[in-house]
Amino acid sequence: xxxxxxxxxxxxxxxxxxxxxxxxxxxxxxxxxxxxxxxxxxxxxxxxxxxxxxxxxxxxxxxxxxxxxxxxxxxxxxxxxxxxxxxxxxxxxxxxxxxxxxxxxxxxxxxxxxxxxxxxxxxxxxxxxxxxxxxxxxxxxxxxxxxxxxxxxxxxxxxxxxxxxxxxxxxxxxxxxxxxxxxxxxxxxxxxxxxxxxxxxxxxxxxxxxxxxxxxxxxxxxxxx
Numbered sequence: 001x002x003x004x005x006x007x008x009x010x011x012x013x014x015x016x017x018x019x020x021x022x023x024x025x026x027x028x029x030x031x032x033x034x035x036x037x038x039x040x041x042x043x044x045x046x047x048x049x050x051x052x053x054x055x056x057x058x059x060x061x062x063x064x065x066x067x068x069x070x071x072x073x074x075x076x077x078x079x080x081x082x083x084x085x086x087x088x089x090x091x092x093x094x095x096x097x098x099x100x101x102x103x104x105x106x107x108x109x110x111x112x113x114x115x116x117x118x119x120x121x122x123x124x125x126x127x128x129x130x131x132x133x134x135x136x137x138x139x140x141x142x143x144x145x146x147x148x149x150x151x152x153x154x155x156x157x158x159x160x161x162x163x164x165x166x167x168x169x170x171x172x173x174x175x176x177x178x179x180x181x182x183x184x185x186x187x188x189x190x191x192x193x194x195x196x197x198x199x200x201x202x203x204x205x206x207x208x209x210x211x212x213x214x215x216x217x218x219x220x221x222x223x224x225x
Contacts, residue, residue, distance in 0.1 A: 001062060001143065002060065003063045004062050004063070004064055006064050006065065007049075008032075008045050008067070009069050010041065010071065011043060012042065023047075026046065026047040026048070027044040027045065027047065028045045028047050028091050028092065029042070029044050030042075030044065030093060030094035031096070033096075033097065034097040036075075054082055057079060060144040061109045062144055063076055064077045064079060076099055077098045078105070078139075079095075081094070081095040100139075101139050101140055105138075105142075106173065107136075107142055108134050109133050109134075110145045111131055111132060111180065113128065114147055114148065114149045114151065116151065117153035117183050119155040119183035120153075124156075124183040124184060124186065125184050126181065127181065129181065130178070130181075133164070134173040135171065135172060136173055141169040142170065143167075146164060148164070153182075153183045157182070158181065158183075160178060161175065161177070162176035162177065
């Protein structure tokens, strides 16, 4: 799995007023916890750096090599959780989970779809049902992403979890029969329109005319009386 370096600063306070000052200075409060740590380490990270890291997370999985400034302590961690401002959508807090390179972890790895299906060119509809796969392995054995080539898919074809080529050191935490992507036949909804037969329409119009004439005759008779 890919490693990304990130420098962070240690902080010693959890006061709301201090956290507000950090954010006003474009710093995001965070915490490191997990393997090899007896106590959580409170940190702050430049907003720009953590924003770029979260953006990268949508494309590939990675390990974060955290270096605490001044102390020069380093930790291998995964980006565990992020919190966002509901109005500005800026990151407001971040959690890092320290991992051991010798112990297995679970991680959701993005799927990269390669190519354009033959079936889609022939009028079929491409359905992606999975965009990431949950795996279990030692950190360095985990792939950063999984490539799935869909170029040869024809209408009616599918790719399942069992079709993935994964290292024997990696366990896939999905049902082997689960579908990743499929190309289906397009469905057309037929709208039924009830047509009135021409003859019936003419009869209806004639009937309406006859009724109108009968009504006029009655009115004239009443006037003569």
